[in-house]
Amino acid sequence: MTVGELLSGNDYIVISKGKEATITGVYCCDLLSIAMSHMESGMAWVTVMANRNTLAVAQLADAGCVILAEGVTLDEESVRKAQEENITVLASEKPIFETALAIYEKL
Amino acid sequence: MTGKIHLNYVIPGDDFTRAGEASGEVKKKLKQMGVSPEAVRKVAISMYEGEINMVIHANGGTIDVDISTTDITIVLKDNGPGIKDVALAMQAGYSTAPDKVRALGFGAGMGLPNMKKYSDNLIIDTKLGYGTTVTIVVKIG
Numbered sequence: 001m002t003v004g005e006l007l008s009g010n011d012y013i014v015i016s017k018g019k020e021a022t023i024t025g026v027y028c029c030d031l032l033s034i035a036m037s038h039m040e041s042g043m044a045w046v047t048v049m050a051n052r053n054t055l056a057v058a059q060l061a062d063a064g065c066v067i068l069a070e071g072v073t074l075d076e077e078s079v080r081k082a083q084e085e086n087i088t089v090l091a092s093e094k095p096i097f098e099t100a101l102a103i104y105e106k107l
Numbered sequence: 108m109t110g111k112i113h114l115n116y117v118i119p120g121d122d123f124t125r126a127g128e129a130s131g132e133v134k135k136k137l138k139q140m141g142v143s144p145e146a147v148r149k150v151a152i153s154m155y156e157g158e159i160n161m162v163i164h165a166n167g168g169t170i171d172v173d174i175s176t177t178d179i180t181i182v183l184k185d186n187g188p189g190i191k192d193v194a195l196a197m198q199a200g201y202s203t204a205p206d207k208v209r210a211l212g213f214g215a216g217m218g219l220p221n222m223k224k225y226s227d228n229l230i231i232d233t234k235l236g237y238g239t240t241v242t243i244v245v246k247i248g
């Protein structure tokens with residue numbers, strides 16, 4: 001599945017539309033230095049940690065996209081940063097597990 | 108690729124909105140230069156962890172990056188408090204990160220272990236009360 005296909009499902013609020021990529025898997029963790037080292041490139045990263053550092057880690061670890069669960073959102077400044085860096089950020093009202101499972105089932 | 112490339116960054120302390128920018132820039136530069144994705148990933152992770160540690164634990168510092176045809180050397184220098192027990196700090200899970208930075212997602216105590224794992228050579232030179240210099244070497248190709 002590609003990021004574009006994920007977007008077309010209307011299951012998420014689109015916070016930032018970034019680069020197209022093939023989603024290679026799903027990764028869940030809120031602690032940045034664990035995510036940084038264990039997330040593989042191209043993965044959809046599901047987290048409730050919504051700040052600039054999340055975006056830095058997503059960019060550095062080559063995440064396929066970031067999905068914010070539990071209804072958390074990014075501040076305006078961070079949204080601009082995500083757009084600048086071409087990072088796709090989506091939001092979901094659902095908990096982390098359900099959000100991740102829904103993507104996993106579509107892979 | 109010919110000759111050496113040198114990059115220098117000044118990292119402000121306690122500024123979490125800009126933390127990671129230097130590592131992001133170096134990553135982009137290496138990618139443009141055609142460095143292997145594996146080496147780029149190693150540099151991105153180990154430099155970011157070092158950069159963020161300077162911001163959180165040492166009130167900022169400077170980073171010097173040297174890119175040659177065979178390796179990338181990153182020197183992170185700060186005038187922070189120094190590290191009392193390096194062996195302890197290197198242990199996975201050890202962290203003195205304050206609550207306000209834990210709330211941002213830091214403090215797993217995995218930064219230094221990541222730097223070890225994602226570099227070919229890691230040297231920590233530290234003196235209590237004077238500061239810390241971390242040298243990371245990643246081989247290219």
Ligand SMILES: Nc1ncnc2c1ncn2[C@@H]1O[C@H](COP(=O)(O)OP(=O)(O)OP(=O)(O)O)[C@@H](O)[C@H]1O
Nearest residue numbers: 033160164165196202203213214215216217218219
């Ligand atoms: N530049 C530094 N100056 C002073 N102390 C440091 C420095 N870098 C690391 N430390 C000390 O070593 C500890 C372990 O560092 P490490 O990067 O592994 O974990 P952390 O920064 O606490 O959490 P994480 O990196 O997982 O977000 C820190 O909590 C801090 O006490």
Ligand SMILES: [Mg+2]
Nearest residue numbers: 156160218219
């Ligand atoms: Mg750290």
